[in-house]
Amino acid sequence: MIDNFERFDMKAPPVRTKWYLRPLTLLLSAPDVKKHKCIITKTGTEGLKPPFVLLCNHNAFMDFKVATKAIYPWRANYVVAIDGFIGREKLLRDVGCICKRKFTNDTTLVRQLVRTVKNGDVAVIYPEARYSLCGTTAVLPESLGKLCKLLGVPVVTLICHGHHVNSPFWNLHDRGVKPTEAEFTLLYGAEELKQAPVDEINAKIVKAFRYDDFAWQKERGIRVTYEGRAEGLHKVLYQCPACKTEFKMSSAGCILKCNACGKEWRMKELSELEAVSGETEFSHIPDWYEWERANVRAEVEAGTYSSGELPVRVDSLPNAKKFIPLGTGTMIHDMEGFRVKVTDKDGDVHEMVKTVPSMYSCHIEYEYLGKYGDCVDLNTLTDTWYTYPDPEKCEFAVTKMALATEELYYAGKR
Numbered sequence: 001m002i003d004n005f006e007r008f009d010m011k012a013p014p015v016r017t018k019w020y021l022r023p024l025t026l027l028l029s030a031p032d033v034k035k036h037k038c039i040i041t042k043t044g045t046e047g048l049k050p051p052f053v054l055l056c057n058h059n060a061f062m063d064f065k066v067a068t069k070a071i072y073p074w075r076a077n078y079v080v081a082i083d084g085f086i087g088r089e090k091l092l093r094d095v096g097c098i099c100k101r102k103f104t105n106d107t108t109l110v111r112q113l114v115r116t117v118k119n120g121d122v123a124v125i126y127p128e129a130r131y132s133l134c135g136t137t138a139v140l141p142e143s144l145g146k147l148c149k150l151l152g153v154p155v156v157t158l159i160c161h162g163h164h165v166n167s168p169f170w171n172l173h174d175r176g177v178k179p180t181e182a183e184f185t186l187l188y189g190a191e192e193l194k195q196a197p198v199d200e201i202n203a204k205i206v207k208a209f210r211y212d213d214f215a216w217q218k219e220r221g222i223r224v225t226y227e228g229r230a231e232g233l234h235k236v237l238y239q240c241p242a243c244k245t246e247f248k249m250s251s252a253g254c255i256l257k258c259n260a261c262g263k264e265w266r267m268k269e270l271s272e273l274e275a276v277s278g279e280t281e282f283s284h285i286p287d288w289y290e291w292e293r294a295n296v297r298a299e300v301e302a303g304t305y306s307s308g309e310l311p312v313r314v315d316s317l318p319n320a321k322k323f324i325p326l327g328t329g330t331m332i333h334d335m336e337g338f339r340v341k342v343t344d345k346d347g348d349v350h351e352m353v354k355t356v357p358s359m360y361s362c363h364i365e366y367e368y369l370g371k372y373g374d375c376v377d378l379n380t381l382t383d384t385w386y387t388y389p390d391p392e393k394c395e396f397a398v399t400k401m402a403l404a405t406e407e408l409y410y411a412g413k414r
């Protein structure tokens with residue numbers, strides 16, 4: 001049945017933003033940029049003209065709005081994941097979005113970006129390809145340096161600060177953080193780029209992308225007084241550092257709690273954590289997250305990592321019109337990668353296998369669209385499977401699966 005669906009046309013050439021939509025995009029972005037009093041600092045970009053490549057960090061929808069302001073009035077094509085297109089494909093195409101399925105190697109996309117640059121426009125890319133989970137850099141694709149070299153135009157970065165702290169991926173409530181900041185920096189001029197080896201370009205991009213939103217918040221002394229500020233944090237911090245139990249954390253108000261040993265931590269206004277009683281293991285949220293990563297890495301190195309067999313339901317997204325309920329079945333994530341097997345209502349079995357070398361990272365969602373809870377999205381070039389483990393029937397953390405995807409990939413390369 002799955003093959004009868006019309007597929008999203010990934011090959012459609014990028015649309016040059018219609019002239020009448022350009023002021024509109026700025027207008028739509030302006031209230032938020034203004035509300036958060038975003039300060040854009042330009043370094044080497046003062047006299048810059050398109051075409052160029054703009055590499056942006058990705059923490060919240062606000063990123064698009066700041067990018068629009070930074071490059072106005074130039075035209076741009078934005079690389080956007082297919083789920084951003086649902087129900088509004090025409091509009092997104094008209095404002096210049098190019099569709100991509102996450103974490104797939106896609107030569108069509110490269111051709112489209114070449115077209116953008118030939119048109120004399122700005123190619124906007126969010127190379128982390130997913131929102132940062134705790135306001136620090138997500139993994140960057142190794143193909144980035146090569147892509148920049150191929151496009152042969154200046155490489156510019158736009159690194160925004162404050163967007164995660166303002167509206168973290170795990171609880172989108174707008175905390176009214178201001179002023180936010182953005183650095184609009186020239187990394188390579190076209191001539192310099194020609195001389196630079198790919199490894200050096202990659203290293204320079206990685207360096208430019210080093211950011212830590214919680215450290216930034218503390219440095220700037222920006223307080224978040226929102227009372228529910230810790231709510232959702234247990235999705236990222238899924239393992240207790242006191243008793244080491246996984247998947248038993250919860251959060252309410254400004255308190256994070258382990259339901260196995262009962263230990264509690266308070267999230268303060270500068271986003272530091274403090275144990276309600278006893279030792280504070282980690283006051284800085286990204287340190288706790290990196291500790292979890294180290295534990296996952298140890299499991300990978302020991303060859304023991306496995307999610308176990310999880311009961312799941314899968315929604316498929318063959319085009320940008322709507323999700324198609326595919327069926328229910330099981331998912332395993334282990335040393336071999338992901339294996340999902342579901343049976344649809346006609347009794348047909350569908351399988352998706354994603355090997356370790358095929359994914360350097362993995363997109364996850366928390367409480368996605370308020371439907372069935374947390375999910376992992378797995379992609380082929382023509383389909384996306386939103387895979388929801390059943391929280392009533394099993395224990396898991398999609399965050400751990402995302403960390404494991406990266407650790408498995410890099411272990412395979414070592």
Ligand SMILES: [Zn+2]
Nearest residue numbers: 240243258261
């Ligand atoms: Zn505990």
